[in-house]
Amino acid sequence: MRKNAVRPAGRRQGRISMLSLPMIALALCLFVINMAAHAAEAGSDAVTPTNLPRILVLATGGTIAGQADTRATGAYKSGQITGEQLVQSVPGLDKLARLSAEQISSIGSQDMNDKVWFALARRIQQAFDKDEADGIVVTHGTDTLEETAFFLDNVLKGDKPVVIVGSMRPATAVGADGPANLYEAIQVAADPRSRRHGVMAVLNDKIEGARSVTKTNTTSLETFNSPNAGPIGYVDTAGGIRFTAQASGLKRATYELPANEQLPRVEIVYSHANMDAVPIEDAIAHGAKGIVLAGVGDGNTSKQALDALELAAKKGIVVVRSTRVRSGFVTRNVEVDDDKNGFVVSEDLNPQKARVLAQLLIANGVTAPDKLQEAFRATW
Numbered sequence: 001m002r003k004n005a006v007r008p009a010g011r012r013q014g015r016i017s018m019l020s021l022p023m024i025a026l027a028l029c030l031f032v033i034n035m036a037a038h039a040a041e042a043g044s045d046a047v048t049p050t051n052l053p054r055i056l057v058l059a060t061g062g063t064i065a066g067q068a069d070t071r072a073t074g075a076y077k078s079g080q081i082t083g084e085q086l087v088q089s090v091p092g093l094d095k096l097a098r099l100s101a102e103q104i105s106s107i108g109s110q111d112m113n114d115k116v117w118f119a120l121a122r123r124i125q126q127a128f129d130k131d132e133a134d135g136i137v138v139t140h141g142t143d144t145l146e147e148t149a150f151f152l153d154n155v156l157k158g159d160k161p162v163v164i165v166g167s168m169r170p171a172t173a174v175g176a177d178g179p180a181n182l183y184e185a186i187q188v189a190a191d192p193r194s195r196r197h198g199v200m201a202v203l204n205d206k207i208e209g210a211r212s213v214t215k216t217n218t219t220s221l222e223t224f225n226s227p228n229a230g231p232i233g234y235v236d237t238a239g240g241i242r243f244t245a246q247a248s249g250l251k252r253a254t255y256e257l258p259a260n261e262q263l264p265r266v267e268i269v270y271s272h273a274n275m276d277a278v279p280i281e282d283a284i285a286h287g288a289k290g291i292v293l294a295g296v297g298d299g300n301t302s303k304q305a306l307d308a309l310e311l312a313a314k315k316g317i318v319v320v321r322s323t324r325v326r327s328g329f330v331t332r333n334v335e336v337d338d339d340k341n342g343f344v345v346s347e348d349l350n351p352q353k354a355r356v357l358a359q360l361l362i363a364n365g366v367t368a369p370d371k372l373q374e375a376f377r378a379t380w
């Protein structure tokens with residue numbers, strides 16, 4: 001071609017042009033047909049930078065934003081990298097969504113608190129109400145990730161996807177899991193099929209529901225599980241997203257955030273052999289409005305502890321029996337007479353989530369045992 005292009009003009013060139021005319025016409029036809037086919041194939045699913053979903057990343061800190069600390073091998077500090085830096089560090093995110101990032105806090109989630117929870121909840125609700133985003137991703141430490149997920153799930157209104165994500169290894173570690181987890185979290189948040197599942201946790205290729213997810217291993221990447229319900233879906237960068245049958249069973253009530261920006265004091269009391277009443281008496285003395293028992297077995301505890309709990313319930317303190325056992329439901333009126341004592345059982349909620357729900361219910365004026373029990377009932 002190039003050789004032809006530099007040939008001097010003349011008869012020979014004219015002859016070639018004459019011969020080429022039908023070929024050029026054919027090539028043009030093929031080009032036009034090809035373009036039309038591509039346009040039809042893309043159809044309404046065409047993804048151009050302007051119609052990619054808008055995902056707002058709200059960063060709170062955690063190991064996903066952690067950096068190595070020279071103190072010791074394997075040592076690191078949580079919450080050192082901003083949300084914006086995190087987003088910029090993961091290749092390919094711009095193909096999934098139009099992203100913006102905001103910093104809500106920069107803490108390890110062992111320091112998670114009501115102030116950050118309220119700021120998160122308000123910002124997410126505002127983003128949805130003002131149609132600023134199609135989905136939200138919250139980056140978070142893994143220690144209390146399940147509590148934040150459950151809190152948000154109980155206060156957010158609307159059906160747009162909210163995904164909470166963390167990592168077990170800091171960005172500077174060999175085999176850091178943060179980038180893949182963040183990529184998959186954005187994948188899920190950007191997918192219209194992720195609506196109506198409440199708040200989801202995405203880590204290690206799985207999508208877990210806010211009510212059921214819990215951290216089950218202190219250090220392993222395979223740590224977030226839903227012991228009673230199983231995952232609501234799977235995600236991988238190549239294979240896409242698959243929701244399981246569990247996903248359709250999720251239903252949730254929403255509660256108002258208290259105007260004073262504070263949740264009432266609810267203590268968790270951990271039961272064990274040789275248990276006495278002291279931790280329960282302490283909780284009462286410190287003004288607890290509710291006590292969650294992390295009971296042995298089916299939410300049991302010693303005779304002394306039970307007597308103290310009965311006394312607490314008589315004083316109007318909300319008493320919820322949960323369990324320190326990792327899976328299973330706590331059932332009413334088996335070894336403990338809940339009806340007589342005015343207790344509530346947490347069903348499938350572990351103590352840390354039972355605490356969150358008790359706080360929200362008390363803050364919303366729900367304190368009668370039957371109403372509380374109704375609100376604790378699992379919907380599946």
Ligand code: ASP
Pocket residue numbers: 061062063064078107108109110140141142143144166167168169
């Ligand atoms: N302590 C850290 C945190 O929860 C652990 C982690 O993120 O994995 O913030």
